[in-house]
Amino acid sequence: MTFVSISKRAFAPFFVFTGLLCLLQASRELAFFFWWLGLCLLIALAWLQRERLFTLSWISAALIVFCLMLLTNALRLNSVYHAEGIYFPATLLLAFLVASYRPVWLAQTGFKIFCVVIALIALWALVQWLSGRGFLEEKSARSLALFATPNTLATALNLGLMPVLGFYLLGRGGRGVYGLTLLLFAGLLTTQSRGGYLGLLSGILFFMTYAGQTSVVAEWRRYRAVAVGFLAVVTFFKFYAWLGLASWSMDPVFATLSHGDSSNRWEIYQLAWRGLAEHLWLGIGYFNFGYYFEAHKVPPFLDGRTFFVHNDYLQFALEIGLLGLGLFLLLIVALYGQLFKFRRQAMLEQRLPLILSAAAITSILAHALVDYPLYIPVLLAVFGAYLGIINQCVVDMSATHLQLPKISAQHFLGLRSGFIGNMLVIGLTLWLGLPAFASASADFGLYRLLHGDAQNGLYWHGVARLLQPREAGYYWREGVILRDLGVTQARPDLLEKSNAVFSQGLEVNKLEVNNLLEKIALHRQYGSMLKQPASHRDIMAWINYVKSQQPNSDLAQIEYVHCLDFVGAHAKAIEQAKILMDRRPKSKSAQKLFESVSHE
Numbered sequence: 001m002t003f004v005s006i007s008k009r010a011f012a013p014f015f016v017f018t019g020l021l022c023l024l025q026a027s028r029e030l031a032f033f034f035w036w037l038g039l040c041l042l043i044a045l046a047w048l049q050r051e052r053l054f055t056l057s058w059i060s061a062a063l064i065v066f067c068l069m070l071l072t073n074a075l076r077l078n079s080v081y082h083a084e085g086i087y088f089p090a091t092l093l094l095a096f097l098v099a100s101y102r103p104v105w106l107a108q109t110g111f112k113i114f115c116v117v118i119a120l121i122a123l124w125a126l127v128q129w130l131s132g133r134g135f136l137e138e139k140s141a142r143s144l145a146l147f148a149t150p151n152t153l154a155t156a157l158n159l160g161l162m163p164v165l166g167f168y169l170l171g172r173g174g175r176g177v178y179g180l181t182l183l184l185f186a187g188l189l190t191t192q193s194r195g196g197y198l199g200l201l202s203g204i205l206f207f208m209t210y211a212g213q214t215s216v217v218a219e220w221r222r223y224r225a226v227a228v229g230f231l232a233v234v235t236f237f238k239f240y241a242w243l244g245l246a247s248w249s250m251d252p253v254f255a256t257l258s259h260g261d262s263s264n265r266w267e268i269y270q271l272a273w274r275g276l277a278e279h280l281w282l283g284i285g286y287f288n289f290g291y292y293f294e295a296h297k298v299p300p301f302l303d304g305r306t307f308f309v310h311n312d313y314l315q316f317a318l319e320i321g322l323l324g325l326g327l328f329l330l331l332i333v334a335l336y337g338q339l340f341k342f343r344r345q346a347m348l349e350q351r352l353p354l355i356l357s358a359a360a361i362t363s364i365l366a367h368a369l370v371d372y373p374l375y376i377p378v379l380l381a382v383f384g385a386y387l388g389i390i391n392q393c394v395v396d397m398s399a400t401h402l403q404l405p406k407i408s409a410q411h412f413l414g415l416r417s418g419f420i421g422n423m424l425v426i427g428l429t430l431w432l433g434l435p436a437f438a439s440a441s442a443d444f445g446l447y448r449l450l451h452g453d454a455q456n457g458l459y460w461h462g463v464a465r466l467l468q469p470r471e472a473g474y475y476w477r478e479g480v481i482l483r484d485l486g487v488t489q490a491r492p493d494l495l496e497k498s499n500a501v502f503s504q505g506l507e508v509n510k511l512e513v514n515n516l517l518e519k520i521a522l523h524r525q526y527g528s529m530l531k532q533p534a535s536h537r538d539i540m541a542w543i544n545y546v547k548s549q550q551p552n553s554d555l556a557q558i559e560y561v562h563c564l565d566f567v568g569a570h571a572k573a574i575e576q577a578k579i580l581m582d583r584r585p586k587s588k589s590a591q592k593l594f595e596s597v598s599h600e
Contacts, residue, residue, distance in 0.1 A: 011048075012105065015041045016113050023091075023378035024146050035087055035377055036436035040429055042094040042381070046101050047425050052392075054100055057401040059338060059391040062331040067093045069327050070286060073320050078285035080509050081470030083435035085286045088380060090432060095381040099388025107353035107389055111163070114382070118160030119180060121145050122187030125153060129190035129246055141247035143190035154196025155373040157188045158363040159382050162203040163356035169226065170211070170352065171219050182229045189237050194253055195370040202366030207359040210343060264300055265310050265370070271296055272309045272318045283321035291511040292318070294550045302552045308375060312368035315375075332365065335387070338394045345397050354393035357386040438467035442474055454485055472512040475505025479515065483522055492529045498522060499530060513546045517559055520546070524566050536567040554584065558593055565597045573597040 019041035026035035054060075067089040074085025099106050125143035127133075142150040161184035168177045188196050208216055216223065241248040260266075275284060275292055284292055290307035297304075309315035317325040339346075339358050346354050364373050364383055373379045395401045442464035449457030458481050465474040479501040486494030499522055505515035520534075520542050527533030534542070543556075543563045550556045557580050564573035577594040584590045 012045060012102075013109060013113055015045050016110050017117070019045070019381075020114065020117050020378065023381050027152070027376045027378045028146055028148055030084075032083060032087075032436040032439045035091075036433050038377070038381070039087070039090055039094060039432055042091070042098055043425060043429055046094060046097045047421075052101065054097070054404050055392075055395050055401045056404060057338075057391055057395055057399055058334040059331070059387065059394070060096070060100070062327070062334045063093070063096055063387065066324075066327040066331050069320065069324050073283070073286045073324065077282055078288065080285055080288055080291070080511055081468075082287040083468070083471070086432070087377070087435070088375070091377055091380050092384040095384030096388040096391070099385045100392055106385060110385070115160060115164065115180070118157065119183060121153070122157055122160075122184050125157075125187040125190045126183070129248075130240070132246060142192045143187070145187075150191040151193045151195050151367075151371045152373065152376055152379070154188055154191040154193035155199060155364055155367050155371070155376070155379055156382075157184055157191070158196060158199045158203060158367065159360050159379070159386075160184055161188060161200065162207070162359040162363050165204070165226065166207050166356045166359045167352065169207070169219055169222050170215065170350070170355070171222065172352070178225065178229065181226065182233055185230055186233050186237075189233065189248070192248060192252070194256055195367045197253060198370065199363035199367035203359045203363035206362040207355070210339070210347075210355060210358065212343075212347060215347065267298055267301065268293075268306070268309055269311060269314060271298065272311075272314050276314075276318050279318070279321065281321045281323055283317070283319045283324060286319050288511070289315055289319055291549070294553070295548065297552065308372035310371055312372055312374040315372065335361070335390065338399055339390065342394055342397045342399065346393070349397075351393050351397070353389045357389045357393075361386050361390070434467050435471075438464040438471065438474065441467065442477060446477075449481065454481070457481060458485070470508050472505045472509035472515060475501050475508065476512075476514045476518060479505065479518055483518070483526075486529075487526065492531075495522065495526055495529050496531065511549060513549050513556070516542055516546055517555065520559060520563065524562060539563055540567060554580070554587075554590075558589070561593055561597055570597065 019038045022034045022038035022041065025031055026038060070089040071086065074082060074089075078085065102110075122145075125145045128143045128145065140150075143153060144150055145153050147153040147156065161181065164177060164184060165181050167173055168181055185200075188200060237248045240246055271293065272289070275296070287307070289309060290305070293301075293306055309318065313325060313328075316328055339354070342354075345351075361383065364379065367373050374383070441460045445457045445460030445464065447457075448460065458478065461474060461478040461481060465471075465478055468474060479498045482494050482498035482501060486492065486498060499519060502515045502519035502522065505512070506519065509515075520539055523530065523534040523539060540563060543560050546553075546556045547560055557576065561573050561577045561580065564570075564576060574594070574597055577590070577597050581587075581590045581594050
């Protein structure tokens with residue numbers, strides 16, 4: 001048993017490091033397989049070795065209720081299925097459980113591993129900015145490192161910078177900690193993220209308020225050293241940019257302060273406010289803003305697409321209603337209520353994990369006002385871990401809590417409780433893996449299809465659809481394969497199957513119009529091969545529905561023109577084709593469309 005315990009402890013750093021890498025990859029490309037691997041490692045960390053039993057406190061109770069609300073919305077209230085709706089609350093809750101079960105180890109060894117990872121990311125960002133090379137991404141004036149946007153990188157850096165900075169300002173650490181602070185700050189500057197600067201400023205102000213005047217005065221030399229160091233880093237950036245070796249400026253920050261936001265986010269906020277008024281209490285559905293945006297977007301976003309409001313609080317209100325936002329705000333109130341209730345004791349006893357975690361959480365909550373950090377897997381996991389550390393610290397300081405009883409070792413239905421627990425964990429892991437398995441099956445099916453094996457390609461897409469029957473994208477992919485095979489082999493039965501699959505995909509998700517677009521094209525082009533081809537009235541009703549969901553989509557407009565021409569409305573088809581040409585004057589497809597409908 002001792003050997004097993006040592007082995008578990010030895011594997012814990014590997015689990016943390018690998019889990020961070022998996023969640024980083026999932027954050028960069030939203031890859032379900034890596035996301036699931038990250039969740040599996042979190043489950044392993046939480047289950048294999050627990051330092052203490054789980055306690056129900058104000059913070060943990062608020063978090064559990066909020067996560068249950070997200071899962072209920074994703075699985076029941078939302079008419080549209082998103083695997084992210086399951087993975088996000090699972091990530092938040094599992095990271096919280098890991099920190100709750102192993103707070104001491106995570107606050108020490110786990111945080112050191114996180115600092116190593118975040119320092120490497122900061123170094124990558126700095127080299128990227130200094131050299132002007134994009135490495136994994138295209139060349140950009142703002143560093144991205146491993147992330148999809150500079151703003152996400154800024155949030156991640158703040159989650160490491162604030163605890164390290166706080167550690168130094170509390171009189172701990174020497175030159176190494178000071179150097180790491182400056183490195184992380186330099187990495188933050190490479191992002192040129194106004195939200196990142198807001199997060200840093202908010203974290204520093206919270207930390208100084210929480211530490212109190214006595215602590216600030218006692219460590220004024222360290223505060224001065226940090227201020228001088230930050231100023232030196234900013235000066236270097238200005239000088240390097242002045243030499244013309246890179247692009248860096250604080251002008252966007254000053255412009256925002258003097259003239260307001262210039263990134264057109266107010267238009268997105270106003271759009272979200274209008275939607276909130278229509279869906280006040282339960283919202284439009286978790287992760288459904290992308291569909292809402294497509295149907296209601298306004299200039300200057302007619303040609304763009306986004307899934308985020310760039311304000312997590314407003315997006316929560318729109319997607320899960322005031323009820324969901326209220327539960328999240330309740331979590332924040334419980335968090336800061338407990339923090340300030342035990343502030344004096346925390347400072348007196350120098351509860352560093354609590355103080356530093358609180359500073360980090362403040363930075364991400366502030367950044368969430370102008371971006372979407374709470375929709376990024378790795379950031380949500382770190383947020384949950386910091387939350388769990390704070391929760392256990394306040395519990396240790398005698399906060400109100402309920403200690404859940406230890407599971408009895410007695411047999412139940414002839415089975416040991418440990419065996420039942422292991423089976424439940426395995427079952428949870430497999431259930432969480434369904435989106436990942438489906439994605440892998442579809443990718444393998446596409447691989448077989450590209451290598452000329454249509455039969456196996458079709459089979460594996462069917463497996464993906466079986467594993468995720470509410471995911472409309474798999475119906476679309478299988479339907480396209482069936483249609484192409486039916487046309488190539490002149491087999492009406494395959495076209496009938498394609499039509500049925502497209503119809504099933506539309507029933508699963510009425511907001512996702514790709515299945516309906518393909519169904520329209522199928523009936524328009526190959527209706528003679530179908531037993532019951534759609535009437536002209538049905539085709540126009542379908543395409544008008546598509547236009548209502550995506551009024552600015554080029555694909556929808558092209559199919560709309562084809563449908564008008566098909567039903568005999570040639571004059572209107574030419575008019576609509578000309579509108580598309582005026583909107584896309586350099587588009588060859590628009591020109592060909594206009595020529596095809598301008599026939600005599």
